[in-house]
Amino acid sequence: EDQVTQSPEALRLQEGESSSLNCSYTVSGLRGLFWYRQDPGKGPEFLFTLYSAGEEKEKERLKATLTKKESFLHITAPKPEDSATYLCAVSSGGGADGLTFGKGTHLIIQP
């Protein structure tokens, strides 16, 4: 059974204070690792897909990296509008399989 564990559960940073969110996973054959952003009462918003260890992707102040056991979402010089819950999910096997999500990291950026 696929498992995804995210840490920390919550993180409060000052504006401009960089940090990283962790996603540890256990899967039988990783097909893809996904990062989403979720605002309260909204659907998850797609950020990145990573496919293999060593891969990195960037978007504005966010950078996602992947190893064989975990992924990091690095946030550089965050702004208050980056406040959200960040979700990690994995896809394994083949075909139209569903994603297994972690509980998320609730990020608050204080001005």
Added chain:
Amino acid sequence: EPEVTQTPSHQVTQMGQEVILRCVPISNHLYFYWYRQILGQKVEFLVSFYNNEISEKSEIFDDQFSVERPDGSNFTLKIRSTKLEDSAMYFCVSRGNNEQFFGPGTRLTVL
């Protein structure tokens, strides 16, 4: 930018009643999914749908649930006899390549 739409945004129903949640996926996508998120909990996979049939379903997706693509554009989730524990946000997802795009969700409240 194409997006997934869902109706209604909020549905209130009495326990034991049938509900139908509707979705319009992104055109040209071939894989469709339903997920749910109980308040304060992780996003959970319910079912995947491809080529007009179910590809995969989770343990949550029991005989009370069904999915349909009645007219080639809409995608529906039916819950035959709602229970209190069915109260959750239900997300329709449309997949292009390997990226799953979430709709805004339908908040289902079962009284």
